Amino acid sequence: MTDRPHDPRRRRVLATAVAAVAAVPFANGLLARQGWAADLPHLSEDDPTASALKYRHDAADAPRSKKSGVAAGDQYCHNCRFIQGDSGQWRGCDIFPGKAVNADGWCTSWLPKA
Numbered sequence: 700m701t702d703r704p705h706d707p708r709r710r711r712v713l714a715t716a717v718a719a720v721a722a723v724p725f726a727n728g729l730l731a732r733q734g735w736a737a738d739l740p741h742l743s744e745d746d747p748t749a750s751a752l753k754y755r756h757d758a759a760d761a762p763r764s765k766k767s768g769v770a771a772g773d774q775y776c777h778n779c780r781f782i783q784g785d786s787g788q789w790r791g792c793d794i795f796p797g798k799a800v801n802a803d804g805w806c807t808s809w810l811p812k813a
């Protein structure tokens with residue numbers, strides 16, 4: 700063991716380096732996910748699952764009703780807990796893997812973001 704004196708600057712530099720390295724996988728995953736979503740084919744309203752869940756590209760055309768305490772007019776894909784990413788008109792959705800849904804759309808699986 701060494702008897703080196705405690706150096707707070709060294710500790711801060713090491714803590715910053717560890718935090719930066721730990722953040723890389725999350726940043727890469729977020730960027731990859733958003734880029735990936737932009738390349739996805741758009742979900743068709745005629746897709747059997749989309750049809751069963753009454754998905755519409757325009758939520759105004761969907762049979763929305765008050766759900767989880769949220770007024771029907773305030774329910775959109777962009778504020779659904781299953782939407783992926785925070786920007787873009789077309790984004791991935793956990794309910795429709797491999798397809799992009801319209802941020803202004805809606806389906807019966809809608810739930811508010813947690």
Ligand code: SF4
Pocket residue numbers: 754775776777779780781782792793794795800804805806807808809810
């Ligand atoms: S689950 Fe949510 S984000 Fe996905 S299509 Fe339905 S309302 Fe839109």
